[in-house]
Amino acid sequence: MDTRIEKRVGIQATPDRLWDVLIDFPGWSRWNRYETEVEGQLAFGAPIRMTETWPGMASRPVDGRINEWQPLAQLVWVEKRGWLFSTVRYFEIEELDKESCILATGMMFQGLRAELFMDKHRRVIRDALGDICDRLKVVAEQG
Numbered sequence: 001m002d003t004r005i006e007k008r009v010g011i012q013a014t015p016d017r018l019w020d021v022l023i024d025f026p027g028w029s030r031w032n033r034y035e036t037e038v039e040g041q042l043a044f045g046a047p048i049r050m051t052e053t054w055p056g057m058a059s060r061p062v063d064g065r066i067n068e069w070q071p072l073a074q075l076v077w078v079e080k081r082g083w084l085f086s087t088v089r090y091f092e093i094e095e096l097d098k099e100s101c102i103l104a105t106g107m108m109f110q111g112l113r114a115e116l117f118m119d120k121h122r123r124v125i126r127d128a129l130g131d132i133c134d135r136l137k138v139v140a141e142q143g
Contacts, residue, residue, distance in 0.1 A: 003118045005126050006106030009133040013140040015072040015095045018103060021140050022075055022091055031135035034128045035062070042069055048077045055124050064089070085113035103136060105129055 011018060021027070025038040025048075032038075033053075040048035046066045053059040064079035067088070076090040088108040095101045106129060109118045 002108050002110050004106055004108045005118070005122060005129060006104055007126065007129040007133045008102055008104045009137050010096075010100065011103055011137045011140050012100050013143070014099060015093050015101050017143060018093055018101060018136075018140045019072045021136065022093075031139045032132050033135075034132065040066065042066065042075075044069070054121065054128055057121070057124075082113065084111040085117065086110045103133060103140075105132055105136075 021031070023042050025040055028038045028050075029036055034055075035050045035052055038048070038050040040046055044066060048062075048064045048066055050062045051059050052062045062079055064077040066076070067078040068074060068076040072093060072095075074090060074092045076088060078086060078088050080086045086109075088110070090104075090106055090108075092104040093101050094104070107125065
């Protein structure tokens with residue numbers, strides 16, 4: 001069974017501006033305090049590595065793969081977290097007009113162990129995703 005947590009926010013910036021902020025992996029620390037030390041390149045199947053620290057949980061290394069990306073629209077990576085547990089992490093941009101868009105960010109948890117993890121940590125992760133949206137909005141709107 002798959003379970004999803006998602007947050008969305010309206011942003012008064014062009015999709016180009018938002019995309020530039022998203023793909024600047026070393027610059028994520030300006031707006032994301034939960035997924036840090038991000039390393040990778042934007043290519044299908046390319047590794048993406050980071051340190052993940054959700055509130056109340058120990059820091060852990062993430063060793064994922066870019067699963068999908070579309071310029072100005074989406075960035076998706078997948079991480080196998082052991083037997084019966086994987087995550088899909090994503091950012092999606094929906095253009096409203098030339099100067100504004102909606103950003104969605106979320107996680108999909110797949111597998112039996114994923115359900116157990118989700119049940120325990122849903123609120124903390126949802127709140128952190130909201131914080132990521134709010135901080136990314138500020139950076140993108142500052143230009």
